Amino acid sequence: MSKRTKNTTPSRGQIILYSIAALFCLFGLADATYLTVLALTGEAAACGGQAGCQEVLGSAYARIGSIPVAAFGVAGYFTAFTLATFAAFNYTRARTFFALSVGALFAATLWLLYVQAFLLHAFCRYCLFSAAICFLLMGLVVASPSPRAAKD
Amino acid sequence: MKRFLPFLIVIAVALITFGSGYALYRSKKIAAPSGTPGVAGGIHVRGKADAPVTIEEFGDFQCPPCSTMSGVLHKLGEEYGSRLQLIFHHFPLAVHEHAREAAIAAEAAHEQGKFWEMHDVLYKEQALWSKAPDVPVLFEGYAGSIGLDVERFKRDLLNPEVISRVDADQKLGASRGVTSTPTLFLNNSLLPPAEINPAGLHKAIEDALNPPQKK
Numbered sequence: 001m002s003k004r005t006k007n008t009t010p011s012r013g014q015i016i017l018y019s020i021a022a023l024f025c026l027f028g029l030a031d032a033t034y035l036t037v038l039a040l041t042g043e044a045a046a047c048g049g050q051a052g053c054q055e056v057l058g059s060a061y062a063r064i065g066s067i068p069v070a071a072f073g074v075a076g077y078f079t080a081f082t083l084a085t086f087a088a089f090n091y092t093r094a095r096t097f098f099a100l101s102v103g104a105l106f107a108a109t110l111w112l113l114y115v116q117a118f119l120l121h122a123f124c125r126y127c128l129f130s131a132a133i134c135f136l137l138m139g140l141v142v143a144s145p146s147p148r149a150a151k152d
Numbered sequence: 153m154k155r156f157l158p159f160l161i162v163i164a165v166a167l168i169t170f171g172s173g174y175a176l177y178r179s180k181k182i183a184a185p186s187g188t189p190g191v192a193g194g195i196h197v198r199g200k201a202d203a204p205v206t207i208e209e210f211g212d213f214q215c216p217p218c219s220t221m222s223g224v225l226h227k228l229g230e231e232y233g234s235r236l237q238l239i240f241h242h243f244p245l246a247v248h249e250h251a252r253e254a255a256i257a258a259e260a261a262h263e264q265g266k267f268w269e270m271h272d273v274l275y276k277e278q279a280l281w282s283k284a285p286d287v288p289v290l291f292e293g294y295a296g297s298i299g300l301d302v303e304r305f306k307r308d309l310l311n312p313e314v315i316s317r318v319d320a321d322q323k324l325g326a327s328r329g330v331t332s333t334p335t336l337f338l339n340n341s342l343l344p345p346a347e348i349n350p351a352g353l354h355k356a357i358e359d360a361l362n363p364p365q366k367k
Contacts, residue, residue: 026165029165029169030169033169033172033173033176034176036173037173037176037177040177074169074173078165078166078169081162081165082162085158085161085162086158086162088158089154089157089158091158
């Protein structure tokens with residue numbers, strides 16, 4: 001794992017910030033896990049009778065090859081959760097990698113929102129929930145001090 | 153101890169995520185119908201049960217291609233007679249405003265032994281009721297026209313058992329990977345969309361009846 005700083009202790013604000021980020025990641029992880037299970041059991045088509053959900057999760061954009069896109073979400077959120085947890089325990093490099101992982105999740109979210117809005121013309125509430133989580137995580141990354149500033 | 157705490161947290165979350173995901177997956181798999189897919193649960197059957205070829209359709213009464221396919225399958229049924237069995241499953245898509253109501257209406261007609269009559273009239277009149285503001289009134293009219301007891305039909309539209317049959321079909325379709333309509337299975341094998349046309353179906357049935365000889 002990332003190298004731990006020895007001469008600094010995390011500020012209370014940083015611990016709270018990364019703990020909140022880890023909590024958000026857990027919500028995203030639960031959402032993505034649920035969607036992955038739906039995709040693997042073939043229930044994405046039923047989708048609780050929601051029109052938009054059915055169109056989005058049943059579309060060609062919901063899979064990359066034979067792998068559900070939600071499975072990549074599971075991997076992304078778990079990575080972000082791990083890094084947020086280590087960042088909360090003052091692993092300095094984890095903060096940098098956390099910011100990078102959230103950036104990647106955010107970029108994927110923007111693409112998926114574009115697909116829903118302009119290509120499918122339908123929205124899935126589970127996907128919108130995940131998008132909201134990503135926006136919140138991005139907000140936390142922007143709000144958090146950079147690792148260099150934190151050292152200073 | 154504190155040094156290992158983040159590792160323990162991450163490992164615990166990984167185990168909980170995997171465990172709960174697996175438990176959810178198992179519960180959904182168990183809830184899905186088992187056995188010979190579709191055939192055992194298919195209660196709307198045209199043709200002989202021992203026919204060598206069975207085509208199962210997952211259809212939506214408000215889907216225009218399903219209406220076309222209904223005519224194609226009907227003709228194939230007449231052409232192949234006792235060699236072809238047709239099974240219909242409901243798969244009302246949520247994008248179609250009245251599809252679920254139509255499926256329930258067909259099930260309510262089934263309570264009086266007239267599923268296929270309602271099936272045919274719903275597809276025949278699809279263009280009319282699909283855009284109608286008051287669909288139940290039209291369906292009651294169709295029920296009367298095919299000789300149903302309309303009062304009983306109206307009661308059956310609200311019968312939870314009737315409604316649950318539509319839900320069961322939809323779950324069956326979902327468990328078999330159905331995402332669009334019409335989706336057809338020939339002897340339990342999914343037919344590719346490119347084969348869902350009169351010529352493609354004809355060829356698929358012929359191939360099933362006369363399997364190519366191995367050299």
